[in-house]
Amino acid sequence: MLTHFSAVLLFSLFVSIVFGITQRSEPRMMVRFGAYCFVLFVGITIVASWAMWAIKH
């Protein structure tokens, strides 16, 4: 069974691959944009998670 965090990682990975391929024209830029999206997805999720923890406590 997936944990919440592994679900986030897989979601971010697959969405970033599709975003990279469809939103850029050159293969090099596709990889860069995909990696950028992945980092943003995961990073924002972690920040939002800690923010919710801080609000609760």
Place this chain on the structure above:
Amino acid sequence: MATEAQQIAQRVPGEKSSKPTLALIAGWLIPGAGHLVVGKYYRAALLFISILGMYLIGLGLQGKIYTPNTGDVLDILGFIGQLGLGVFYLIARIFGLGASSVTITLGDYGTKFLVVGGLLNIIAAVDAHSLANGRKQS
């Protein structure tokens, strides 16, 4: 000798071709098939794996498969999103895969995987259409 990409880019605007429509419909029905039509094999494989992954995880998390006839606006929107999965959605409906309602917490995540997978497939199909008609260069 011009490459395939150059030939696509040099197509006369307004010139009629069935390839863009074929790429759009094939890409919608089978994730990545639109990119196969325009000769982008690696991209097609990555798109197929990604959208299939979203679909399988969604089903594995007991995500809800929407139907169009509930009358609830949110259900209709979910149905439209999941319809983007093409034959994957039909397979889920025919074989009764997924859940008819969300019964566990992770099931809500599964539903989001299925809806987003469908929306991503629509984006991929439109990208294949843009490649086929020359709007996107490569």
